[in-house]
Amino acid sequence: MLMHANYDIIDGRLMLTENANSRIQVFINPNEAERMYLLGELDLDEHTLASALDPDELSRVEFEPGHVAVIFKQPRHYSSEENFLFRVSSVGLYLFKDRLIAVLGDDESLFDRGKDMSNIVGGLPELLIRLLNRSVSQFLSHIRTISAIVEELEQKVSKTMSNEHLLHMFKLNQSMTYYLSAISTNGALIDRLRGYSAKIGFTMEHNELLEDLSVDNTQCYKQAEIYSVILGGLMDARTGVINNNLNLLMKRLTILTVIFMPLNVLASVFGMSEYSEFVNAFIGRQESPFDAPVLQLVGYSLFGVGLVVMSVLTYWLLKWFKLD
Secondary structure, eight states: OOOEHHHHHTTTTEEEEOTOOEEEEEEEEEEEHHHHHIIIOOOOHHHHHHHHOOTTTOOOEEEEEEEEEEEEEEEEEOOGGGGGOOOOEEEEEEEOSOOEEEEEEOOOOSSSSSSSOOOOSSHHHHHHHHHHHHHHHHHHHHHHHHHHHHHHHHHHHOOOOHHHHHHHHHHHHHHHHHHHHHHHHHHHHHHHHHTHHHHHHHHHHHHHHHHHHHHHHHHHHHHHHHHHHHHHHHHHHHHHHHHHHHHHHHHHHHHHHHHHHHHHHHHHHTTOOHHHHHHHHHHHEEEEEEEHHHHHHHHHHHHHHHHHHHHHHHHHHHHHOOOO
């Protein structure tokens, strides 16, 4: 991944170039030398530069001598290390009369996702608006992905008593909170851009693009809000399902305990040596009546059959009272 890339608009298409003085420059997590270039030669404000690298910064627009600074939010690339947590990042766009500078804190490119940057007829201001529109499209794509993950987790949660899948849903709900906040601040940014369109230098065509962008961002926010409410309700419902599954398991274990309790009592009583001594004393013998091999075989066989019969009767008795 390039940490510093140069682009230019050629025949209406955004193309990667080797020209160090190109009109469009992208800096990803700039090093000290690149910071000195941005702060010194381009005269960027140190605060707005730090805002572009801060994932918790709110979207906003600021007017500096010679350029306009736009800070907006976009979703980060998801990786398995995030453990079902979708995060957002900040992007700084600095619009000059003859160039556009983009600064990102994450190791990702502005132009490697979504549709091609083609048919750009409105110059650098249109490119800025398109980058904001790409952010809206990325949020919508991630929201659909989260919805698909939730549907898969629903099936797993309904069949298990583990908290693992429920914790994943908590992470997704947290992600939706991040997305709602980011989309909301982007909406406020778009409104400010529309309000200062003349000061920025937007044309009538640019204003139309901003109006369409505002509508798309509002719809994106509504969709994220709906999914967030649904996910919150599903989490409450799935918590009840897990508790119900646990109650059913405890009920079944209790029924098994009830079935085997009489058997344990009988086996314990007839297995005690005191009982054999009592029988010997009662019949006046020094040996147990079960010492004979034949009597042992018959006696223990009948005793085992009796235990089986008693367990079956106990089970059907519970069935009769509808406790199964």
